[in-house]
Amino acid sequence: MISRLHYADRVPEETGRRERKKQQTRRTLIETAARLFAERGYEATGVADIAEAADVSKRTFFLHFPTKEDVLISDGRARLDLALRVIEEREPGAPLREVLARSLTAMIDDTAARDLPSGMAALRARLIADSPTVQARILHAAFNAQARIAEALREAYPEVLDRTTAPSIVGAVVGAVSAAAIASLQDGDSAAETTAAMRRAAVVGLSALDALEE
Amino acid sequence: MISRLHYADRVPEETGRRERKKQQTRRTLIETAARLFAERGYEATGVADIAEAADVSKRTFFLHFPTKEDVLISDGRARLDLALRVIEEREPGAPLREVLARSLTAMIDDTAARDLPSGMAALRARLIADSPTVQARILHAAFNAQARIAEALREAYPEVLDRTTAPSIVGAVVGAVSAAAIASLQDGDSAAETTAAMRRAAVVGLSALDALEE
DNA sequence: GGATATCAATGCACCCGGTATACTTATTTA
DNA sequence: TAAATAAGTATACCGGGTGCATTGATATCC
Numbered sequence: 001m002i003s004r005l006h007y008a009d010r011v012p013e014e015t016g017r018r019e020r021k022k023q024q025t026r027r028t029l030i031e032t033a034a035r036l037f038a039e040r041g042y043e044a045t046g047v048a049d050i051a052e053a054a055d056v057s058k059r060t061f062f063l064h065f066p067t068k069e070d071v072l073i074s075d076g077r078a079r080l081d082l083a084l085r086v087i088e089e090r091e092p093g094a095p096l097r098e099v100l101a102r103s104l105t106a107m108i109d110d111t112a113a114r115d116l117p118s119g120m121a122a123l124r125a126r127l128i129a130d131s132p133t134v135q136a137r138i139l140h141a142a143f144n145a146q147a148r149i150a151e152a153l154r155e156a157y158p159e160v161l162d163r164t165t166a167p168s169i170v171g172a173v174v175g176a177v178s179a180a181a182i183a184s185l186q187d188g189d190s191a192a193e194t195t196a197a198m199r200r201a202a203v204v205g206l207s208a209l210d211a212l213e214e
Numbered sequence: 215m216i217s218r219l220h221y222a223d224r225v226p227e228e229t230g231r232r233e234r235k236k237q238q239t240r241r242t243l244i245e246t247a248a249r250l251f252a253e254r255g256y257e258a259t260g261v262a263d264i265a266e267a268a269d270v271s272k273r274t275f276f277l278h279f280p281t282k283e284d285v286l287i288s289d290g291r292a293r294l295d296l297a298l299r300v301i302e303e304r305e306p307g308a309p310l311r312e313v314l315a316r317s318l319t320a321m322i323d324d325t326a327a328r329d330l331p332s333g334m335a336a337l338r339a340r341l342i343a344d345s346p347t348v349q350a351r352i353l354h355a356a357f358n359a360q361a362r363i364a365e366a367l368r369e370a371y372p373e374v375l376d377r378t379t380a381p382s383i384v385g386a387v388v389g390a391v392s393a394a395a396i397a398s399l400q401d402g403d404s405a406a407e408t409t410a411a412m413r414r415a416a417v418v419g420l421s422a423l424d425a426l427e428e
Numbered sequence: 429g430g431a432t433a434t435c436a437a438t439g440c441a442c443c444c445g446g447t448a449t450a451c452t453t454a455t456t457t458a
Numbered sequence: 459t460a461a462a463t464a465a466g467t468a469t470a471c472c473g474g475g476t477g478c479a480t481t482g483a484t485a486t487c488c
Contacts, residue, residue, distance in 0.1 A: 058474095062475065143353055167393035169390070171390045175386050176386035179386075201379075208386055232463090260445085271467050
């Protein structure tokens with residue numbers, strides 16, 4: 001009991017100076033990269049340039065991000081965790097459709113609240129439009145996240161979803177929302193318009209669930 | 215007139231020796247690459263190795279394929295054209311759902327019919343499973359195809375689909391099918407099982423259309 | 429509080445995918 | 459047969475990404 005309390009006490013300050021500095025360099029790299037990409041374009045900005053501008057070595061860049069593209073996707077994991085938590089913390093007996101809808105809403109809201117206003121989504125959209133490499137990497141990340149969500153859902157609803165229907169359902173939903181979002185962003189829509197398009201697409205995607213209820 | 219006849223005469227053999235040799239080199243590169251990938255794995259096979267084994271220069275490889283991954287995706291365009299043709303040649307008044315279903319079926323059938331006997335499907339499955347790069351590239355190709363199909367559908371059904379609902383519908387359908395396909399392949403399913411999973415996913419994806427009919 | 433272990437960051441040499449350029453053929457056309 | 463075209467070549471280069479040995483700040487332990 002005591003050790004539990006002790007552990008809980010430590011949680012808030014669990015970041016030492018070392019960890020804080022690490023996060024600082026990480027943030028600096030992300031911000032610097034975003035700025036340079038916006039100024040000169042993605043292809044025209046080298047990792048060496050980013051490292052130089054952030055005043056670290058090129059090697060350090062790759063200590064924080066496995067590839068050049070990943071510096072753009074850094075917040076993806078947080079969004080995935082959000083979705084997974086919604087699934088995990090569902091009320092017992094909550095219907096699949098409702099849980100999936102809530103999970104999706106959480107991600108859309110987070111995007112609307114954080115990415116769109118910060119201009120990060122718009123930047124990402126620009127980069128997606130003119131760099132196939134970025135496009136491929138983002139798609140790949142989205143796909144992996146999708147697979148994780150599918151797995152979580154299948155564990156939560158084993159009697160309804162099997163090995164391939166779970167991915168197909170999630171694929172339909174995520175596919176609908178992300179295709180709509182990218183189309184909207186590439187058309188130069190405002191953040192509000194894009195959010196609206198995502199919500200509409202969510203409805204479309206969710207109706208894929210009708211195939212299971214007959 | 216004479217020159218026209220002359221030209222027409224040549225049409226049957228409209229592929230000169232030059233063009234034939236070019237196609238030959240291309241085929242050799244594809245086969246050599248597939249063989250080496252199968253033998254040593256994707257990452258362990260360099261473009262230089264492929265060129266060497268095919269007895270051409272490395273530069274020649276890139277004359278035929280824009281990237282290393284593209285040597286695996288060379289037939290993707292044909293499949294897309296198939297889907298687009300189904301949409302274009304629809305009977306006037308044919309319902310959206312039916313056209314989309316047929317288009318999808320055409321692609322699934324083509325995959326089952328061509329990739330299966332060539333053994334290309336199995337190889338690709340292995341490579342998708344263990345190379346993120348390949349995975350990303352294939353996803354990317356699929357996404358672009360998806361966008362083209364969405365655009366074609368929107369032109370065919372302008373009163374039902376707008377700028378963002380078209381991508382969301384197609385995204386749902388393609389998302390469902392490709393997620394199911396990859397999940398199945400990564401589970402080591404047989405080609406027949408994978409095809410079946412794709413067909414089931416197609417039903418799931420298509421029911422996203424219910425959102426439009428109310 | 430000082431020795432010691434840890435770990436972020438570094439510098440450097442190196443590999444591989446992809447490109448620019450200037451060149452050498454083989455094939456096509458006139 | 460000569461000129462034009464286009465596939466293929468050799469070479470040098472760029473940029474992303476890794477292996478490795480090292481340094482120096484922070485954390486841990488006695």
